[in-house]
Amino acid sequence: MVLQLSLFSVIDDDSYGLCVSTLSNLSGKPPILYSNFAAVLKPNPEFDIEQTNSKNQLIEQNRLRLCKAVPLEALEPDVSKRDYGKLKQYGDDTLNGFNLGMLEDMLHGSTDLDRMEIDEAVCPNDDTWALSISDIPAAGASRKVSSQAITESTILSSGGRSPSIVSFLSELGYVLDFRLLTIGIKFNMSNKVFLEVSKIWQVQGAESTKQLTKGGFLIKAFVNVAKGTDIKSINHGTNALLGLQKELSGYIDLSIPDRKSMDSRLENLSDL
C-alpha cells in the first residue's frame, strides 16, 4: 500500500507557456511529455454484494482503476515533433486525428487480426496494466497535504477463452464505468516531488471525447511514500511539498482538494 501525498492547483490555457518555463527553471530540467489511458471499473450493479466480508469487517466498494501508458506517437501517428508545446494545441473536446479505436482494442482485445499486428508494432509486447484501488484521502482539518492510500497490483497479460482484460475483470465482478485519457507533462522536482501539468479527456467510445479540463490544466504535485508506516518519509515528503507550495505561492497556489472529489467509492456518484 502506497501513501500518496499531494497538492493540487489549476492554471488556464493562456498561462501554460510561462508556467512551463517557470517550472523548468525551478526544477532545472526540461519537462517530460507523458500520456496514459485509464479505465475505471465499478462492481457489477446487477450483483447483490455484501458490505462485509466473512470476518464481518466492513469493506467499502471502491472503483478499480486500470491504467497503462499510451505513447502519443501511437495515438496520433502523423505528427513528427513532440514536446511540451504540443499540449497547447489540445484545447478542445475533440482530439482530431487521434486513433481512439486503439484504446478500445486495448481494453477489449482487437478482433481484426491485421490491426492487431500493427498495434503490436507500435506498442511492442506491452500488455502490462497497473490495477489500483484508492481509498478516500485521510480526513482531518489540521492536514497540510492530502494523503491517500493506494493499493496496486500489476497485470502482465491476459489469456484464456476470451483473452481481454475486460472479460477477466467482468469475471471478477467489475464492469466498465468510464474511461479517461490523460496527456500531460511531468517535472522531476527536488526532494522526490513530482509535478504534473495535464489535460484530461473522458473517452466515450471510439468516436467521442469530452475534455474535463477545458480551458485549463490540472496541476498535481505529489510524493509517493512506499510504506504508510514510514513516518520519517511521510514527514519528509510533507515538508518537501510544503516547501514547493511556499516557493510557488502567489503564482500557482497549491492546495488540498476536497477529499470527496478524490473518493472512488461506489456511493459517491455526485462528481462523476
Add this chain to the structure above:
Amino acid sequence: MHSTIIFVERSAPATITAFHDILSNELISIKEKWSFEFKTFRLTVKNLLPDSTRLMHSITLSHMENKSVIVKNKSAIVTSVAQGGLLEGLTLNGCSSGVCESFDNLLASKLSNLWTQRQSIKGDFGSTYQTTELVIRATNVFSYGGFKGLLIEIICEDDVSDQEFEQRVSKIRNYLKEISIEDYKICGDFMNPQKRDFICDLAHQYIRVLEL
C-alpha cells in the same frame, strides 16, 4: 514449450524419493529448488445465475519468476510483484506509483467482500530434474499442514511436435508404473486451443489436477 501436470493423490511423502530413484538413470543434472502455491477463492455474490461458476483460482510459481496466474471461468490474467524495470514504463507515465502488491493481497484486502479464500495448497522446496528430453519438477503437496499428494510438472523446452511430447511424457508415465503408481490425475490441456499461451495453459493444468 509444452507442459503436463500429474497429481498423485494416492501416494506417501516418501513416494517422491522413489520417483527420484527411478529417474536417476536419465538425469543430466538436478537444478534449483522450486515451490508453488494454489489458492481457491469463492464469489460471495448471492444473486448469481445458477449455472455460473463461483470459483476462482490463483497459482503462483516460483520457477516462472514468481508470476501468479489468476483464472476464473477460463479467463485468465498473469500478474507479478516484480519491481523495477517492468514498472518503469508505467511509473514514468503516471500509471503506477511503483510499489506493487500481489493480486492475492488485493483480493484479500480490498475485494474480500466479493471474494473469500477457500483453500490453500502448497508445494515447498520441490526438486527440479533435467533429463535429455524434459525438465521435471516434483514436490510433495500440503494443505494446511496435511499431506495431500505428489505433484509432478513436466515441461519440454525444445521445439517439438505435440506427438513427440506425448511420447516423452508416456516414458515418464511408464516410470511411474514401475513404482506402481497408476492412479493419478493428469492434464495437458490448453485453456484456449486456438491461442496457446504457455503460462496460462500451465496454470490451467495445475487447476485441473488440483481442484477437488
